[in-house]
Every structure is written in C-alpha cells, then in structure tokens.
Amino acid sequence: MNDKTSIINFCNSLGLTTVGFTTCRVFSELENYYSYRKEKGFQIEFEEDDIEKRINPFLLMEDGKTIISIAFPYLHDENRKVKYFSKYTLGEDYHVVVKRYLQKICGYIESLGGKAIGFVD
Known part of the structure; x- marks a missing residue:
C-alpha cells in the first residue's frame, strides 16, 4: 500500500471520508x-x-511536497424538521475538535517518515 492510500485509510478510520491531495506549489x-x-x-x-x-x-514548510485537504463532517440533528445549526456549534469549538484530529493525522504521517503541519480553516 502506498502512503497516499495509507493516509486515506487512516483518515477513514477516524470517520473522515473526504480527503484530497494536491501538489505543494x-x-x-x-x-x-x-x-x-x-x-x-x-x-x-x-x-x-x-x-x-x-x-x-x-x-x-520549505521542502513541502503535498497538501492534504480534509473535509470535516458536520453533525446535524436528523430529528429536526428545520435545520438551524450544526451540533458542533452547541458544544466545543470545532476549531479545537478539528485540531485534535489533525494532530492524530500529522502524527500518522510522521510515523510514515514524512513531515506534517495541520491547519484549521
């Protein structure tokens, strides 16, 4: 398995199913x-x-090779007829939540021998 597939599989194991890659430029x-x-x-x-x-x-990252973009799923209350706010807005700041995920992903990339920096929108 190549690193790209391995990273996608790792993200999927965290519940993150939308992962994209582009050349760092x-x-x-x-x-x-x-x-x-x-x-x-x-x-x-x-x-x-x-x-x-x-x-x-x-x-x-002076020697950057690849930029990975990950879409974070917003949880919605499926029982509401009218959608007002994501469940994430009712709890912990999503920047903090997403940063924890990115730390795990960066750690995984580093375990493969790469370098990684995570950023939340």
Whole structure:
C-alpha cells in the first residue's frame, strides 16, 4: 500500500471520508483575488493579512511536497424538521475538535517518515 492510500485509510478510520491531495506549489493565480479582497476591505478578521503567506506554502514548510485537504463532517440533528445549526456549534469549538484530529493525522504521517503541519480553516 502506498502512503497516499495509507493516509486515506487512516483518515477513514477516524470517520473522515473526504480527503484530497494536491501538489505543494505557489498559488500565484490567487494573488490578484486576495489583493482585490484586501483593497476592498472584504477580508475578515481571521484571514492572514500577508498575501504571500496565503499563496506560498513553502514559507511554512520549505521542502513541502503535498497538501492534504480534509473535509470535516458536520453533525446535524436528523430529528429536526428545520435545520438551524450544526451540533458542533452547541458544544466545543470545532476549531479545537478539528485540531485534535489533525494532530492524530500529522502524527500518522510522521510515523510514515514524512513531515506534517495541520491547519484549521
């Protein structure tokens, strides 16, 4: 089994079934978009202000090879007729919950001999 399949299987074992991979590269095509948002004041307080940090993952991991993106499933109350909020909004901050998952995944990647950094949206 290759590392990609192994990582997908590990994520699946944690209940995370949507896992994607892309090549680590500078996303220069996003620079104009982020500049426009910044000029128009469309950024929100949680967004990184430095555009270069947003488009260049090599600033975070100089020898990065792959970016892995994982969709985290929101739990919904299936008994409600009208959906208002995910169950996660009623408890612990999802950033904290997702970070714990990412720590497990990063640990697994490191056990395979790789390097990993986890980020929550």
